[in-house]
Amino acid sequence: MRVEQKQEEVSVIGAGSWGTALAMVLADNGHHTRLWGHNPSQIEEINTTHTNEKYLPDIVLPEIVKGYTNLPDALAGVETIILAVPTKAIREVLKKIVQFQKEPLTIVHVSKGIEPDTLLRISEMIEEEMPSELLSEVVVLSGPSHAEEVSLRHPTTVTVSAKDMVAAERIQDLFINQNFRVYTNPDVIGVEIGGALKNIIALAAGISDGLGYGDNAKAALITRGLAEIARLGVKMGASPLTFSGLTGIGDLIVTCTSVHSRNWRAGNMLGKGHQLQEVLDKMGMVVEGVRTTKAAYQLAEKFNVKMPITAALNGILFNGVNPKDAVDGLMSREKTHEVEDLANILDSNSAK
Numbered sequence: 001m002r003v004e005q006k007q008e009e010v011s012v013i014g015a016g017s018w019g020t021a022l023a024m025v026l027a028d029n030g031h032h033t034r035l036w037g038h039n040p041s042q043i044e045e046i047n048t049t050h051t052n053e054k055y056l057p058d059i060v061l062p063e064i065v066k067g068y069t070n071l072p073d074a075l076a077g078v079e080t081i082i083l084a085v086p087t088k089a090i091r092e093v094l095k096k097i098v099q100f101q102k103e104p105l106t107i108v109h110v111s112k113g114i115e116p117d118t119l120l121r122i123s124e125m126i127e128e129e130m131p132s133e134l135l136s137e138v139v140v141l142s143g144p145s146h147a148e149e150v151s152l153r154h155p156t157t158v159t160v161s162a163k164d165m166v167a168a169e170r171i172q173d174l175f176i177n178q179n180f181r182v183y184t185n186p187d188v189i190g191v192e193i194g195g196a197l198k199n200i201i202a203l204a205a206g207i208s209d210g211l212g213y214g215d216n217a218k219a220a221l222i223t224r225g226l227a228e229i230a231r232l233g234v235k236m237g238a239s240p241l242t243f244s245g246l247t248g249i250g251d252l253i254v255t256c257t258s259v260h261s262r263n264w265r266a267g268n269m270l271g272k273g274h275q276l277q278e279v280l281d282k283m284g285m286v287v288e289g290v291r292t293t294k295a296a297y298q299l300a301e302k303f304n305v306k307m308p309i310t311a312a313l314n315g316i317l318f319n320g321v322n323p324k325d326a327v328d329g330l331m332s333r334e335k336t337h338e339v340e341d342l343a344n345i346l347d348s349n350s351a352k
Helices: 017-028 040-048 071-075 087-100 122-129 147-151 165-175 188-210 214-235 240-244 246-257 262-271 276-283 288-303 308-318 323-331 340-350
Strands: 009-013 032-036 065-068 080-083 105-109 135-142 156-162 180-184
Touching: 009 017, 009 071, 017 032, 017 065, 017 080, 017 147, 017 165, 032 071, 040 065, 065 071, 071 087, 087 122, 087 288, 105 122, 105 165, 122 135, 122 188, 135 165, 135 188, 135 246, 156 165, 156 188, 156 246, 165 180, 188 214, 188 240, 188 246, 188 262, 188 288, 188 308, 188 323, 214 240, 214 246, 214 288, 214 308, 240 246, 246 262, 262 276, 262 288, 288 308, 308 323
Parallel strands: 009 032, 009 080, 032 065, 080 105, 105 135, 156 180
Antiparallel strands: 135 156
């Protein structure tokens, strides 16, 4: 299914695997798609051979995708940009855009993280950096979606969310096609929290697999991880229903079980005894879950929410705790009732 609409000029800021895959979706829908990156040789490759071998090996990009290294040129005359850079680079990129941008932009962010120390979600970071006269709307696109599969045009389903649902529906129309189904959800907080915190649980699932603990342990981590995510999310103002959807359990499953997942792969190496810096060096790409673990641990303290998996992973990543000792510590926690969490979450939500 394709929703017929006018062709647009759209800029994707960030030529990594996810930005490139989304540029392909936009191009498949007939939109003139600009793909910005800071590496001249990579952009030359995109424009000459229509490939991006470092990030999406053996994938041929539509010729309508044009690469740019000059940011003002990439944004000239564009009303909508897809912000596909790592969380740690968002402020830097936005500061550059503010220097030359004259017209308001709709910014669709597709990264999944929380900023440590400030504890801001990405939409809040964007609103903080962009003057109001330059920001039409912030839209979040999130869900269970590996770039490798999107680039192969395998069936994928995601969610878009915004404070203004008209803006969310416009972005839904921009992306939706027979391979890439897009839902809308008004719960911006829940969509962002679910997308960010699932990376923490994926790291933990990778560690469990690296230790050789098998499917039983991973299923427990996914299930109890979802409870942690929902506990914190609801305390921050999210709807509990969001965590039963694509950006909750859906994204959690795919990120905790797939070899495409950077966070799972990083955790797997940690579980096999590699040190954190060694893991990050070998990955060669950003592992969002590392920074997000620090932020989520800080949020748990701020909102007085119990997040034992997050706390255990924070110990492994930043305090030198042995992964096996951390997992054993989770298993020996004080006994409790399984549905107690759900009851507390529902009571908290109904009291609002």
